[in-house]
Amino acid sequence: AAGFFVEHWNTPCYFLPGVPAEVRMFMEQYVLPDLDRRFPERPLYRKRILRVQGLTESHIQERLQSLAPAELGVELGYLPQTAENWVTLFTAAETEGVADQRLQRAEEEVRWRLGADAISGRDGETLESVVGQLLRERSWKLAVAESCTGGILAARITAVAGASDYLTCGFVTYSNDAKVALLGVSQQDLATHGAVSHEVARAMAEGARLRVDAQVALAVTGIAGPSGGTPTKPVGTVFVACATASRTIVLQHRFSGDRHQVQEESAQAALVLLWKELLG
Incomplete structure (x- = not known):
């Protein structure tokens, strides 16, 4: 299937087919390279997923209520899955080193509050x-x-x-x-x-x-x-x-x-x- 591009008021708009494999191909070959060219000075964005076992979303939120993500330079999110819950950490930084440092510090705080036996892995670690x-x-x-x-x-x-x-x-x-x-x-x-x-x-x-x-x-x-x-x-x-x-x-x-x-x-x-x- 085909896709097309329109620039509206200096804003790039990409229209892609709905088939997942085709979306992935368009993103990798056209959209992301074009965004890199248009916005070379944009912040670096990083996201980390912590896979939580044995705790409900409400229990996770209760244990993390004392966490101040803004002070750590991250945004905190919750993504319930079919059989486990994810805690997400998101940050925008000027360099990869700063982003990784923020995520690592935030992850340590989350692990301390949830317990060492609650997080089985991160990101793609099923x-x-x-x-x-x-x-x-x-x-x-x-x-x-x-x-x-x-x-x-x-x-x-x-x-x-x-x-x-x-x-x-x-x-x-x-x-x-x-x-x-x-x-x-x-x-x-x-x-x-x-x-x-x-x-x-x-x-x-x-x-x-x-x-x-x-x-x-x-x-x-x-x-x-x-x-x-x-x-x-x-x-x-x-x-x-x-x-x-x-x-x-x-x-x-x-x-x-x-x-x-x-x-x-x-x-x-x-x-x-x-x-x-x-x-x-």
Whole structure:
């Protein structure tokens, strides 16, 4: 598709097609070079994204209310995402060195207020890439066992190039029979506690780890909806587990939203649990 340019009252106006790939091409080849030529003395703009885990937007704002961004030379913003929250830092400076200095100082203030275990990465450092690097540093192998997420967790992990360095196997055990046959979950646990339970999540993680001789395993079991909920286990009830040779941690969550949102937040919760376990 074509685009066109109009200069109106000494203001450049660019009209671009709507296809993302074409917009990117026009921006890189035409718009940005033209802006560089027209405004060579403009300030340098820098933005940093801090990826926050385990805190709601309201909790983040409460902890950062004492922060004075103007005194640090930055603008502070909040960008809620599907399964995590972003704190954004923006600055305009004359040089790259000054911009980086402002962002670094502001980031340190944010980290101090939110806690060292709240920020998993910055900018393009996704949680799955951070977890992958931690696994690689330990030379650990990871196995995953999924029920309600149906492979979403494994898909996120393998979206990172080089994931074969640490991901050894993924089980999608959607039925109870598959949980028993592939992971060694006991029929008694399923009958007594149900597939969506602390006990079954633990057994899934421990079974996955032992089946493929991995150092760590994740498991997810829950009710993604819209049906299947009960008064004691409503839609959105999810258990995530992380098993190592020394211990198994199981956490219960209650997520809201549609089926896709519950699945995405479940996968995120499992990755957060693994991230914190790897940090020690």
